Amino acid sequence: MASVAAGYLPILLFLGVALVLSSAFVFLPMLVGRLTGTHQPNPEKLAEYECGFPAFEDSRAQFxxxxxxxxxxxxxxxxxxxxxYxxxxxxxxIGFVGWLSMMIFLxxxxVGFIYAWKKGALEWE
Incomplete structure (x- = not known):
């Protein structure tokens, strides 16, 4: 029974190290930003970045x-x-069967791409 539990020790160590490192990568930059004074929110920093919609408005807005x-x-x-790839x-x-299956997939x-193109899904007004 002890040998079975000892077999899990490397997995537990790996999970522990992964948890510590992931927490460090998340919280250390925030801490450094607070301590160095780079954390100064202003309207430009809080503005929309990629989507073009205001970030803080009604969550039931239609897209x-x-x-x-x-x-x-x-x-x-x-x-x-x-x-x-x-x-x-x-x-x-994988030979000819693998080649043929990929050709069917392509x-x-x-056909799906041509259908989307003909339906106008790729056009932006």
């Missing part, structure tokens, strides 16, 4: 559907790139 369409399309094509690396080992992706 344009185009934001979601662009996000979904980005995820689809990002996953495609994530699948292509490991496939290309292991192509020699054709399905191209």
């Amino acid at each position: 344009d559907v185009r934001f979601y369409l662009i996000a979904i399309l980005f995820i689809i094509f990002d996953l495609e790139a994530a699948f292509l 490991p496939w290309a690396v292991s192509l020699g080992g 054709v399905e992706l191209a």
Whole structure:
């Protein structure tokens, strides 16, 4: 029974070190910012950064559907790139069946892209 518990000791040490390091990476920059005086909020620092909407307003505000369409399309094509790299690396080992399955996947992706293009999902007014 003691040998089974001793087998988990490296895992617990790894988790402990990961917890300490992740906490340090989160809280130390905030602490240094407070101590060095760089923490001076002003309207420019609190302004919108990427989305273009005010950051602090009613949470029930309606967003344009185009934001979601662009996000979904980005995820689809990002996953495609994530699948292509490991496939290309292991192509020699998986043979013709692996090549054919990826070609089917790419054709399905191209059909989806053409459909989104024809429906106007990629156009921004």
